[in-house]
Amino acid sequence: MHRIESFLSARQFLVPQLAGDQIYFVSNMSGRLSLYRMQRGGGLPEPLLPPEIALQNPHLIGNLYQVLPKLGKILLMLDQDGNEDYKPMFIPLDGGYPEPVFTEGLAEARFFLGKVDREKNLAYIGAASHSEPRNDAYQLDLRSGERTHIFTSTYGAGVGSHSDDHTKAVLIQGYAVADNVLYLWDKASGEVQNIYGTPIEKRGPDHKVELNAIHSTHFVCDEKGLMFHTTLFEDGGGLGFLDLDGPAEVQPAAIVGQMHTGEGEFNGLSHLKDDRYLAHFNIDGADWVYEGRFDENRLSFHCDKVLIGKGELAGGVIESLRYSKTADSMAVSFSTAVSPTQIYTLDAKRKLECHTSERLLGLDTNLLSAGEDYPFVSHDGLRCSARLYLPAEKLGYEGPRPLIYYIHGGPQSQERPDFAWFSMPLIQFLTLNGFAVFVPNVRGSTGYGLKYTKMVDRDWGGQDRLDHVHAMTEVLPNDDRLDTKRAGVVGRSYGGYMTLTLAGRHPELWAASCDMFGPYDLLTFSDRIPATWKPYFKIALGDPEIPEEKAFLVERSPRTYLEQIRAPMLVIQGKNDPRVVEQESRDLVDYLNSQGKEVEYLMFENEGHDVLKFENKVRCYNAITDFFVKHLQP
Secondary structure, eight states: OOOHHHHHTSOOEEEEEEETTEEEEEEOTTSSOEEEEEETTOOOOEEOSOTTOOOOOHHHHSBOEEEETTTTEEEEEEOSTTOOOOEEEEEETTOOOOEEOSOTTOOSEEEEEEEEETTTTEEEEEEEESSSSOEEEEEEETTTOOEEEEEEESSOEEEEEEOTTSSEEEEEEEEETTEEEEEEEETTTOOEEEEESOOGGGOOTTOOOOOOOOEEEEEETTTTEEEEEESSSOTTOEEEEEETTSOSOEEEEEEEOOOOOSSEEEEEEEEOSTTEEEEEEEETTEEEEEEEEEETTTTEEEEEEEEESSGGGOSSEEEEEEEETTTTEEEEEEEOSSSOOEEEEEOTTOOEEEOOOOOOTTOOGGGSOOOEEOOEEOTTSOEEEEEEEOOOGGGOOOSSEEEEEEEOSSSSOOOOSOTTSSHHHHHHHHHHTTOEEEEEEOTTOSSSOHHHHHTTTTOTTSHHHHHHHHIIIIIGGGOTTEEEEEEEEEEETHHHHHHHHHHHHOGGGOSEEEEESOOSOHHHHHHHSOGGGHHHHHHHTOOTTSHHHHHHHHHTOGGGTGGGOOSOEEEEEETTOSSSOHHHHHHHHHHHHHTTOOEEEEEETTOSSSOOSHHHHHHHHHHHHHHHHHHHOO
């Protein structure tokens, strides 16, 4: 009998940072995510936070912490058991109890840490109001505590880059995916100038949006120009250049010297020092990173060497990569579909060294499933990427395997061979229990170009739903390794929404379903999300205040169809979830009970939009697997 604890015994090693001879990192060694450090040459990790404090999953927040050696402190973003009400805190480099900082006069807001210059002890931070759609950007002097206001926006504007002396900064304001506008902030005058794109308030009824997906901006050419990632010239992303003294026209910049093959996206550059950068690619779901230089005269980036994508760091996903300018070294957290996160460093000569040796306890890795590429052509001729995970032959299962159809969240996200996230241990545990797991990246997913990603905007539960239906009716039944008559569907967040949609609109396809914090009623969901999210969702999903769009949201709500559900359902929810609030799942369960449907409800009192704590993970993974065993393997 295989136990989920075998997977969870492999501790997570996340977001490592280098400072001198120490490696700082986040891990769940204590059963919950916390902050640690260890000697670069080896030694026992030291806890830096008291045991009762739990950190958030870095995938949800972005920049979770920053080590500040010159200040002798660590800046940490702390919430309460998944409520995502982040507050900036200081702790000493040696660890201690967090003390709140920089929030005076801004108590009614959640904060997000942006870029940090740890040499100059300057940082950029965003404050999102609890009560209104207001987002403010600030520059922080981390030593003095001085807070300089930069910008206020309904939609949010993050600092994409700053000048070396921090007297100028580029702000990126985004309205929907790839619809971005650039501003230039001048600290001396306090002025913010629109330098590229048309702000939404200046768009007329006939305005045609030119999607640009600009991010990863960098000052170049003696800070007279900007280089950045954009989709203006290539659907899969490329480099663009904007002359700050010239017309607001973006010029293409070439990328040469890549060694990878396959389909995917360019994800942008990150700066090392001088003219040296890292170029990041997502190719068929796996990460490739090149080191190279940007030629300002020829407007081109040349990939000189592969750092990630070959050898030991091949076929997997970077959870985090952080560069230390002082040491000219990098700290990397990396995993694959069959191996947990490990911490690596690349020194100034780019020598690779692994500092951890996490493994699955008492479980032969030959029993895991590496998965196989399983793309399919959908109902309208569109190619959709997918992977199929089958039980290993050594497990001895015979005959067609019952199918678990696993749907990722987002929706503009991608399921990848990544052991750092919730999905992969569940997928592997299901295969150990005799299930085949199908993981599609249908239209709306990232990783396959902007056009593909945008196909889900204002079409939740539309063409992407039909991709899933086509796979279940026209593709998977043709594989004699699979038993699609014994099929269950499961998903998290938007994947939970799609699970509910498929269970209600296509009940004949499923013998069981599991929803994890998925929106049930798009009207109540739109009303309950944080105030600063509402402007985005009005654009990307629909505006409940406009009658025809309200009707659309009703038509696309799972609630409209769930009286048709036939299969038993398991619903999982975190009490503190601010994205899909607990009441949304409770309304779902109450409705199903009122209709006499078979439903089970598992709610975690100390979780948010995830399941992070060890004891909760054990219960959650077992509940899902036992539920599917009960209903699909009688």
